[in-house]
Amino acid sequence: MFEINMERKVIMEKAQTLQIVSIFKGLNADQLEEIIHICKRITYTNGETIFEENSSEKKMYIVLEGEVIIKMWVPDESKEVVLSKIIKGQIFGELILFDDDPRSASAVASSDVTMLIIEKENFLNLIQTQPVLGITVLQNLLKVLTARLRHTDSKWRHSVFWGGI
Secondary structure, three states, X not given: OHHHHHHHHHHHHXXXXXXXXXXXXXXXXXXXXXXXXXXXXXXXXXXXXXXXXXXXXXXXXXXXXXOEEEEXXXXXXXXXXXXXXXXXXXXXXXXXXXXXXXXXXXXXXXOOEEEEEEEHHHHHHHHHHOHHHHHHHHHHHHHHHHHHHXXXXXXXXXXXXOOOO
């Protein structure tokens, strides 16, 4: 009985952690528990590569602690450019959930980082078997993607205005 209560306590603590993640906003405790069951916790050390540009692994990442940089190789300039910094509560690698194209950028831990990983197959199974949960997560994910697209559009406009393109 004590072991079951401890396991339940650990699950509830993990559910509280997930509440800071924007794509899980609006989910109840039972729905968060469903998410927990498809997550795997992993850590990377500062400077460690999480995935490489053009790789094909099928995982989305949720940062719990630490920071990750997303960078891309720019052949014309023969250098890597940092596209964004991902911090606690943010996600990255989410595009892989919607297509099978290779990664368009690399991800590297810029500090020691603890994350949750959700495999594409597990995510798709969950949203198919739990449609209410799935709709909520997908709506929240669309908000994240829309905000990122608007930010990119703003940076592009600024670059054009100042003669960068």
